[in-house]
Amino acid sequence: MNILLVEDELLLQKSLKKLLEKKGATVKVTTSGREAINMLLNENFNRIVCDLMLQDISGFNVIEEAKKKYTLEEISKLFIIMTAYSSKQVLDKADTYGCKVISKPFEDIFHTLSLFTEGGLNYDKI
Amino acid sequence: MENSSNPRTKKIQKNARLTTYLLGPGGDTSTAKLTEIFNKISTVDLTQNKESAIFFSNYRGNLIEITANHPLLDLKPILLPDSIPLLEKFFKEYQCYFSNQLISTSFLPSNLHITKLYKSLDRHIKKLECNILKSKDHQVHSIKNMIMDKNEVKQFLSKCITIDDLPLHILKLHQFKNYKTCQILIHEKGNTAAESLYLSKNQTLVTSKIPVIQFNKIHTIIKKSKTKLFNQTQLLNDDLGVRGTFLAREINLSKHSIIIVVSRNDFFPATVLEQEFFQEIIKNITLVLNNLLLEYLSQKKNKLLKFGLHYLDIPFEIRDPNHQIVYSNSFDTSLDYTHQDIIDANYTLFYSPYSDTTYSSDLYHFQRISLLGELLNTLRHELNNPLFGLKLTAGLLIEDSTSEETKETLSDISTNCQRCQNIITNFSLLYKNQDTFIDLNLYKLLKETLVLTKSETRGIEKEIVFADSLSTEDFRIKTNPTWLTQIIFNFIINSAQAIRLSTLDFVNQKITINVNRQNLNTQPYLIIAVSDTGPGIQKELIEKIFQPFITTKKEGTGLGLSICNYLTNKLGGKIFFSNNIPLPGATFSIELPINDLNKVS
Numbered sequence: 001m002n003i004l005l006v007e008d009e010l011l012l013q014k015s016l017k018k019l020l021e022k023k024g025a026t027v028k029v030t031t032s033g034r035e036a037i038n039m040l041l042n043e044n045f046n047r048i049v050c051d052l053m054l055q056d057i058s059g060f061n062v063i064e065e066a067k068k069k070y071t072l073e074e075i076s077k078l079f080i081i082m083t084a085y086s087s088k089q090v091l092d093k094a095d096t097y098g099c100k101v102i103s104k105p106f107e108d109i110f111h112t113l114s115l116f117t118e119g120g121l122n123y124d125k126i
Numbered sequence: 127m128e129n130s131s132n133p134r135t136k137k138i139q140k141n142a143r144l145t146t147y148l149l150g151p152g153g154d155t156s157t158a159k160l161t162e163i164f165n166k167i168s169t170v171d172l173t174q175n176k177e178s179a180i181f182f183s184n185y186r187g188n189l190i191e192i193t194a195n196h197p198l199l200d201l202k203p204i205l206l207p208d209s210i211p212l213l214e215k216f217f218k219e220y221q222c223y224f225s226n227q228l229i230s231t232s233f234l235p236s237n238l239h240i241t242k243l244y245k246s247l248d249r250h251i252k253k254l255e256c257n258i259l260k261s262k263d264h265q266v267h268s269i270k271n272m273i274m275d276k277n278e279v280k281q282f283l284s285k286c287i288t289i290d291d292l293p294l295h296i297l298k299l300h301q302f303k304n305y306k307t308c309q310i311l312i313h314e315k316g317n318t319a320a321e322s323l324y325l326s327k328n329q330t331l332v333t334s335k336i337p338v339i340q341f342n343k344i345h346t347i348i349k350k351s352k353t354k355l356f357n358q359t360q361l362l363n364d365d366l367g368v369r370g371t372f373l374a375r376e377i378n379l380s381k382h383s384i385i386i387v388v389s390r391n392d393f394f395p396a397t398v399l400e401q402e403f404f405q406e407i408i409k410n411i412t413l414v415l416n417n418l419l420l421e422y423l424s425q426k427k428n429k430l431l432k433f434g435l436h437y438l439d440i441p442f443e444i445r446d447p448n449h450q451i452v453y454s455n456s457f458d459t460s461l462d463y464t465h466q467d468i469i470d471a472n473y474t475l476f477y478s479p480y481s482d483t484t485y486s487s488d489l490y491h492f493q494r495i496s497l498l499g500e501l502l503n504t505l506r507h508e509l510n511n512p513l514f515g516l517k518l519t520a521g522l523l524i525e526d527s528t529s530e531e532t533k534e535t536l537s538d539i540s541t542n543c544q545r546c547q548n549i550i551t552n553f554s555l556l557y558k559n560q561d562t563f564i565d566l567n568l569y570k571l572l573k574e575t576l577v578l579t580k581s582e583t584r585g586i587e588k589e590i591v592f593a594d595s596l597s598t599e600d601f602r603i604k605t606n607p608t609w610l611t612q613i614i615f616n617f618i619i620n621s622a623q624a625i626r627l628s629t630l631d632f633v634n635q636k637i638t639i640n641v642n643r644q645n646l647n648t649q650p651y652l653i654i655a656v657s658d659t660g661p662g663i664q665k666e667l668i669e670k671i672f673q674p675f676i677t678t679k680k681e682g683t684g685l686g687l688s689i690c691n692y693l694t695n696k697l698g699g700k701i702f703f704s705n706n707i708p709l710p711g712a713t714f715s716i717e718l719p720i721n722d723l724n725k726v727s
Contacts, residue, residue, distance in 0.1 A: 011515030015522050084507045105514035105547065 033057035046120035052083035147179035293325035517543035617656035624660030655715035
C-alpha cells in the first residue's frame, strides 16, 4: 500500500511513518501542503493521511487540489484527515468530502493505524 | 396600489363610478344647488345621460330624494338631508357593494327615518359582506367567525411574545388575510422620537424612528376620527408606510402612546366588518400591550447594552445581581460569556469612573482572566500535538532499545507526556463555559481537582472525607463539572496559599474536603466543605470576602472567591465561609441542592 503522510509535527511524522511501515505500507512524507499537492498529482497513492493545520495551507486546500485528478468518490476513499481542532465546522466540512476525520491525539493508536491502512483507493479498478 | 391579486379591487375599477342624473324642473336654483352638492361628493359623478345613470337625485323640500335607476338596485326612493358627508357615506357604501350585485331591497325600513335607515343599512351591509365573503372565498364564513371569541383572542395574544411579533400576528389573522401591511408606532412619553415597526407581508420588519411632532400630528387626526378609516389624502405622511386606505387606531397607556395601522395597500375602503374587527382587536390588545411594551423596553435596553455600550466614551460596567462585574466597556474585547446572561438576569448598569491607575491594575486582571480561557485553549492545541509526537516516539524507541535503563527512561518520558496532556485537558475544561449538567462521580471529580492543585499543595496533607451515610467511591451528583471543579480548585488553592504564608513546616498542616448531606425542608442538600489549618480570615475582611478585587495576596487578582460565588449561584447553590474557632484555619463550603439519586443505604 502506497501512503502519503502529510504532517508538520516532525516527531509525529517520523513515528507514524515507522509504525505504518511496520504494517507493511510504503510511506512517503511531507510537512508542506504545497509539496503534498505536487506529490499527489504526480504519483498514485492508495491513501493520503493529511493533517488539517499545516504551516503553509490547510488540508482542505490539498483536497480541493486533488479534485483535479480524482472524483469526489475517489477522494472520500483516498483521504483521511487528522486534526487537533475537531470542531463542528471542521467535521461538517470534512463531511462534504466524505472523508474520515481522526482527532489528535489518537485515542487508540493501533485502531487508528489499521484505519489508515484499511481500504484506500484501488488503482486497478480505475 | 395596482393590486391585481385582490379580485374586489379589479371589479370596482371596472365600474367603480356611481353616477346620478338630476331630476326636477331643471334650470332653477334647486338644481344648481344640487349640482354644487354633488360636485363636492367624490363617490358619485353627475351625468347628463338619463339612461345610463345609476341613481336619480331630486330635491324634495329640504331633503334629497334618491332613486335607483338600475335593474339590480330595486331601491325605493330614499330621503336624505343635504349633508355632504352623509351623502358621501351613503354613496360610498353603495360603491363598495354595487359591483358585487348583491344589493337587495329588503333592508329598507318602511318608514324612512334617517337613524333607522342607517341602522338598518348597517345590518344589511354586514349581512351582505358575509355573503360576499362566502361567495368570494368559497368558504363558509359566518359573522361569528369574523368576530374573535375570547379564546381566539387569548391564543392570538399568547403568540405575541414581543411587540416585534405583533404586526406579523395581526397580519396572520384570517380576518386580515387580504391586508398587506401593518405598522405600529410607539411613543414612549417624554421621548423626542417615536419608534415605528413596519411590516409588509412576506418581508422583514422595518424599524425606524419618527419625530414626535409627526407622531403627534398623526395621533391627533386618528383620535378625532370616528370611523378610524383613513386614506392617504387625509393623512399624507411619509412616516406612514401604508398606501391607499387604511384602518388606524390610537391607544393611550400610562407610559406610551401607540398607533396601530393596517392596510391592504389599495384604495378600496375597509368593510364595516373589518372595521369592527379591527376595533375588537385593539380593545383586546390594549390589555396586554403594556406588558409587551415593558418587554420591548428591556429588549431595547439589552440591545443597547450589547451593541451600543461598547462605543460609549463614558466608562460603564454591568454587574450581575451579586454586584460582580460581568462587562465593562473599557476593554476592546468584551467577556464573551456575559452576553447571554445580560439578557436573562437582572443585571445593572453602573457608571464606573475609574481613574487610570485602577484601570491598569484591577481591570487589567479582569481582562487577563478572560484571556486566560482563550489562551488555555490555544495552549492545549499547540502543546497536544508535540506531546503526542513525543509520546508516540518514546513508545516506539522502547521497542528498539536494548538497554533496560534507556527503556525505563523512555517509559518515564511517555508517562510524563501523558500527564502533561491530562493536565492541559483538565485545565482547558475548567475554562470551557458549558452550561450542561451531567451525572458524575463526585469522589473522582474531587480527586482530579486535587491533582490539578498538586504544585500549590505540595507537602501538605490532603484528605477527602465523605460522611458515613454516603458511599464514597460511587457517590453520584448531577452538576456542572467545570464550575464545581473551579470552585473546589479555588478553595484548595486559597487554603494552600494561606498555609504556605503562615508556616514553612507542613507537618501538622492539612487540607480536608468534607462531603455531607443535609435535608432542609425535605430538599436534600449536599455540603462540600474545604477546611485548612492556616491562619484563617482576618475579621475586617470577613464581610467583603466574596467581593471582587478583595485580596490579601501580593500577586492576587481578588477574583477567585467572587468567581466561586458566581459559579455557586449558577449551580443553584450557596456559598459559606467560617473561621474554625477555636481551631486554627478557615472553612469554605458550598451547599448544592441535589436530587435524591443516591439513596442512603
